[in-house]
Amino acid sequence: MNSSLLLSIITFVYGLAAVFYVASWSFKKHVMNRIGTWIALAGVIGNAAGIILRWIESYQTPGHYGHVPLSNLYESLVFFALTIAVIFLIVEKKYKTRIIGVFASPIAFLTMAYASLSPNVSDKIQPLMPALKSNWLIAHVIACFLGYAPFAISFGISIVYIFTVKKTYGNRERSFSAFLNPPMLEELNQQLIMFGFLFLTIGIITGAVWANSAWGRYWGWDPKETWSLITWFIYATVLHARMVRGWGGKKLHGFP
Amino acid sequence: MLSLALTSIVGTIIPQHKDPFVYFKAYGEFLYRVFNVFDFFDMYHSWWFQLMIVLLVLNIIVCSINRLSATWKVIFTKNPVFKLSRFQGGSDNERFAKNSPAKSLKNIYAEFLNKRFGYIRVEETSKGFTVFAEKWRWTLLGVYFVHISIVFLLAGALIGSMYGFDGYVRINEGESVNSINLGLGNKGKTRSIGFDIFCEDFDVSFYDSGMPKEFRSRLAIIENGKAVYKKDIVVNDPIRYKGINIFQSSYGLIKPEDVILKITSKKTGMVYEKKAVFGQEIVMPENTGFFVLIDYHNSYSFRGKALGETFFGKFVLSNGGSETVALPIRYPSFDKMRKGDIAIEVADYKKRYYTGLQVTKDPGVWVVYAGFIIMIAGCYITFFMPHQRLCIDVVKKGGQCEVMVAGSANKNKLGMQNKVKKISKKLSEL
Numbered sequence: 093m094n095s096s097l098l099l100s101i102i103t104f105v106y107g108l109a110a111v112f113y114v115a116s117w118s119f120k121k122h123v124m125n126r127i128g129t130w131i132a133l134a135g136v137i138g139n140a141a142g143i144i145l146r147w148i149e150s151y152q153t154p155g156h157y158g159h160v161p162l163s164n165l166y167e168s169l170v171f172f173a174l175t176i177a178v179i180f181l182i183v184e185k186k187y188k189t190r191i192i193g194v195f196a197s198p199i200a201f202l203t204m205a206y207a208s209l210s211p212n213v214s215d216k217i218q219p220l221m222p223a224l225k226s227n228w229l230i231a232h233v234i235a236c237f238l239g240y241a242p243f244a245i246s247f248g249i250s251i252v253y254i255f256t257v258k259k260t261y262g263n264r265e266r267s268f269s270a271f272l273n274p275p276m277l278e279e280l281n282q283q284l285i286m287f288g289f290l291f292l293t294i295g296i297i298t299g300a301v302w303a304n305s306a307w308g309r310y311w312g313w314d315p316k317e318t319w320s321l322i323t324w325f326i327y328a329t330v331l332h333a334r335m336v337r338g339w340g341g342k343k344l345h346g347f348p
Numbered sequence: 349m350l351s352l353a354l355t356s357i358v359g360t361i362i363p364q365h366k367d368p369f370v371y372f373k374a375y376g377e378f379l380y381r382v383f384n385v386f387d388f389f390d391m392y393h394s395w396w397f398q399l400m401i402v403l404l405v406l407n408i409i410v411c412s413i414n415r416l417s418a419t420w421k422v423i424f425t426k427n428p429v430f431k432l433s434r435f436q437g438g439s440d441n442e443r444f445a446k447n448s449p450a451k452s453l454k455n456i457y458a459e460f461l462n463k464r465f466g467y468i469r470v471e472e473t474s475k476g477f478t479v480f481a482e483k484w485r486w487t488l489l490g491v492y493f494v495h496i497s498i499v500f501l502l503a504g505a506l507i508g509s510m511y512g513f514d515g516y517v518r519i520n521e522g523e524s525v526n527s528i529n530l531g532l533g534n535k536g537k538t539r540s541i542g543f544d545i546f547c548e549d550f551d552v553s554f555y556d557s558g559m560p561k562e563f564r565s566r567l568a569i570i571e572n573g574k575a576v577y578k579k580d581i582v583v584n585d586p587i588r589y590k591g592i593n594i595f596q597s598s599y600g601l602i603k604p605e606d607v608i609l610k611i612t613s614k615k616t617g618m619v620y621e622k623k624a625v626f627g628q629e630i631v632m633p634e635n636t637g638f639f640v641l642i643d644y645h646n647s648y649s650f651r652g653k654a655l656g657e658t659f660f661g662k663f664v665l666s667n668g669g670s671e672t673v674a675l676p677i678r679y680p681s682f683d684k685m686r687k688g689d690i691a692i693e694v695a696d697y698k699k700r701y702y703t704g705l706q707v708t709k710d711p712g713v714w715v716v717y718a719g720f721i722i723m724i725a726g727c728y729i730t731f732f733m734p735h736q737r738l739c740i741d742v743v744k745k746g747g748q749c750e751v752m753v754a755g756s757a758n759k760n761k762l763g764m765q766n767k768v769k770k771i772s773k774k775l776s777e778l
Contacts, residue, residue, distance in 0.1 A: 187762055219555045222562055222583040222596075279762050286731035286759075293727050297720045306584045308595045308708035309514065310716060311505075335491075335759075 095146035096215045099170055100208045102142060105135040106173065106201040113193040125190045132177055132197055139174045139204075143167075150217050159220050162233040166215045169207035171233070175241035176200045179284075183245075187280065195248025228302030232295060239292035242284040243327075249281050282334060289327050296320050405502050412495045423488050428467065430480040435739040435754035440765050442753045442772035450476050450742055450749050456778050457740050464771075465738065476742040476749065487733040488758070493726030500719030507712030513539060514710075519547040520602055520702045524570060528707045541592055541707065544570040550599055550701040563596050565703040591709055598704030600646040601657050607641065607697035610680075613690050621695060624661070636689050637665040639673075648676060655679055659694055734759045738771065751775065 112128035115121070143161055151158030161167040180196035183189065207213055253274070299317070300310040311317060435441070446453060454470060457479050461468045465481035472478075515528035515538075524546035530537045549566040562582055569577040569589050579587050587594040606625040613620075613634050620633045624641040632639050641661045648658035655676035664670045673692060676682050680693040734757040741752040753772040757764035 219559060219561065222560060225562075225582075226584040228584075276762065279760075283760060283762075290724070290727045290731055294724055297724065300720070301717070302584075304713065305586065306595070307597070308586065308593050308706045309710075310713065 095142045095149055096208075098138060098145060099142040099204070099215075102135050102138040102173075103201065103204040103208045105131060105138060106177070106197060106204055109135055109193070110197040110201045113197045117191070117194045122190070125193065128193055128197065129181070129184065132181060132193065132200075135200070136174065136177045136181065139170065139177065143170060143174065146170075146217065153217050159224075160230050161217075162230060163220055163224055164214075164218060166207050166213050168233065168237070169203050169213065172237050172240060172244075173200045173203040173207070175237045176203065176244055179238075179241050179287075180245055183280065183284075187276075189276065189280065191252075191277070192245065192249070192280070195252055196245045199244050199248055223306055226302055226306065228298055228305065232298040232302055235291050235298055236295035239288045239290075239295050242288035243292075246281045246284040246288065249277055249284070253277050253281070285327060285330060289324075289331060292320070292324060292327065296324060401502070405499060408495045408498055412492055416492060419488060423485060427469075428480075428482060428485065430469070430737070430739065432473070432478055432739065432741060435741070435756070436752070438754050438756075440754075440768065442768055444751055444772065444776045446749045446751055446776065447747070448749065450744055453742055453749060453751075454479070457742075457775065460775065460778065461738065461740070465736075473741075473743075476744045478742070479740040480737070481739075482735070482737040484733050484735050487729050487735055490726050490729030490731075490733065493722050494730060495726075497719040497723035497726055500722060501716055504712035504715030504717075504719060507715060508710040509712075512708065512710040512712060514706075514708045515539060516597065516704065517545070517707055518702050518704050519545060521547055521550055521700055523547060542590070543576075545594065545705070545707075546570050546575070547703050550703040552599060552701070563599055563703075565596055565599075565705070567594065567705075591711065593708050593710075595706040595708070596703070597706040600702055600704070601644075602700045602702050603644040604697045604700065607659060608695045609639075610693050610695035611690050612693075615689060629664075632663075632690060634690070635666055637663060639663050639692070648674065650674070650676075655682070661692070663688070663692075731759070734764065736764060736767070738768070740775070 109128045109131040112124045112131060116124035116128060146161040146167070147158065150161060162171055176196055177200045180192050180200075183192050208215070296317075299320070303312065303317075304310040454477050458468060458470055461479055461481040464483075466483040467485075468479060468481040470477060470479050513530060515530045517525050517528040519525050524544045526542075526544045527538045527540045530539055546568040547565055548568060551562075551564045553561045553564075555561050564580055564582050566580050567578070567587060568575040569587070577587070577589055581587055581594065581596050583596050586596070603626075606623055609622050609624050611620040611622060611633060612618075616634065618633070622630055622632075624630055624639065626641050629638045629640050639661055641659060643660040645658055645660070646656075648655045655674075656678045658674055658676040661673045661675065662670055663673050671686065671688070673683060673686065675692060675694045677694055681691070683693060684691045736755065736757045738753070738755045741754075743750045743752075751772075753768055753775060755764050755768040755771075
């Protein structure tokens with residue numbers, strides 16, 4: 093069994109977890125949610141094993157030295173799926189909220205599916221080009237994905253929030269279901285965005301320090317840097333709107 | 349902030365720092381002139397973009413001072429204000445009853461909270477007592493750390509642009525230089541760096557797939573005719589000497605004076621070797637014509653495929669016609685595609701590299717790095733160290749005490765609720 097095969101299988105494990113989560117939400121069956129959690133946990137273990145296996149394989153490939161598997165699109169997407177799954181399982185456990193898997197597991201599934209199935213993403217192990225040979229690579233990539241994953245989950249929460257909370261905001265008591273509790277969703281979203289923002293900040297900063305050690309400038313306004321800054325500005329605006337202006341509740345989802 | 353984000357997008361769509369001619373072709377004359385007026389081709393260095401950054405930072409400073417002067421007293425108060433009524437209404441308050449005298453509870457609870465919170469205060473009430481506790485009030489300052497860090501970044505960038513420089517220099521193997529070409533905005537200017545950089549050797553190695561693996565320059569710093577510092581630099585591992593940084597940036601082959609050509613005749617299958625000097629006509633075998641070596645490029649792309657180092661020649665046929673011949677080193681059979689009477693390839697030439705170095709000096713970089721550290725610390729404090737307040741209210745009722753535990757925090761309210769639950773459970777077991 094090689095890592096690519098293992099990771100392809102994990103795609104379907106995440107898919108199955110997503111099916112259980114979404115079904116548990118539609119049919120309001122807590123058992124299914126519990127099953128979804130266990131399947132997702134199996135997915136996480138397999139996903140991590142796949143990354144470690146790929147790491148070992150990179151040392152065995154003749155002709156080039158091994159490297160941490162965080163160097164191309166395929167490896168990044170696989171790592172992204174792992175961070176999403178780990179974060180949502182932690183949040184699920186810590187806040188005892190069952191809803192988060194409903195949004196997050198499909199994102200993990202789609203990420204893995206894109207990595208495994210898209211013809212544009214090569215799963216071949218490629219040697220590192222000279223600019224990537226730096227320990228900053230590892231710090232930078234891990235920090236960035238720890239930033240992106242909570243943003244992705246909060247995106248999922250926000251979508252459901254916009255479409256369902258409109259109906260339920262009036263009776264904010266837990267009568268609707270144990271799943272949807274608007275103030276809790278808001279709070280969770282805020283937590284995720286703060287976590288993501290911290291790691292996006294660290295990601296941009298490690299990137300800048302790395303650029304300074306590779307090219308002698310910490311900021312060069314190249315499109316990738318600029319877009320990360322744009323993202324940073326946008327999330328900073330969101331945080332200011334909530335923390336300074338106190339946007340929340342009805343004002344947050346935009347329905348009168 | 350959003351307007352900066354929006355205008356930054358423009359700079360990622362319009363390629364920056366290209367030749368005016370390229371823009372002219374892409375956008376037409378009118379748009380070219382409009383874009384040029386607004387410096388869209390180098391917009392991140394334009395006056396209006398930099399003005400927006402400065403305005404943003406001024407805005408941050410003014411707002412911070414404004415808010416800070418309003419909240420200063422709240423943050424640095426010796427006697428924080430607690431109102432029992434504020435805590436009593438909460439729907440998530442925990443309650444339990446206890447069969448002990450209020451006096452002993454007071455000491456136990458006060459000590460319990462003293463261990464976990466920075467500040468506690470016990471107040472007697474008409475029916476019992478109240479313990480207030482709080483911690484991490486100072487984290488209300490966290491956001492100002494983040495704001496100050498942005499000022500640090502701007503200050504560092506300013507110092508860098510005033511007292512630093514950024515340039516490029518090309519050194520042939522075995523040669524040295526003592527000045528560099530300054531980059532954008534200083535077109536054509538050179539600058540002396542105060543010492544000589546000597547390039548002893550340059551090497552490039554490839555993976556089996558043809559992807560470059562490592563670029564390595566063996567450099568020496570020479571002051572007053574003496575080598576004072578020696579180091580092999582690769583990408584990600586520069587020389588840092590006297591505040592000047594030297595980075596591996598590019599490389600190429602120096603055009604050799606002559607090459608050895610291998611000529612294969614299609615008709616007879618004979619193989620000939622001839623030496624070709626740039627610009628000198630040589631007679632080709634079997635009466636096929638004359639050949640002149642005219643040019644050399646470090647990179648050549650043919651139908652979208654990069655062929656690498658390539659020599660170019662002109663082949664004057666004996667029937668009077670002439671053809672341009674490309675001779676890529678890595679693809680020796682390339683000339684067979686021309687389907688001429690003879691196929692030419694470069695068999696040998698003297699390989700001599702030059703190394704391209706990025707040479708920079710940025711005294712502001714440490715200010716920027718300090719800003720980075722403050723920013724990360726500030727974000728952590730602001731987001732994850734909430735100002736927490738806790739209140740225990742004990743009311744004597746009959747022979748027992750009714751205890752209420754309530755808490756509040758300025759963020760992570762869910763976490764605070766869980767904490768109140770846990771503390772209440774522990775208190776009820778004490």
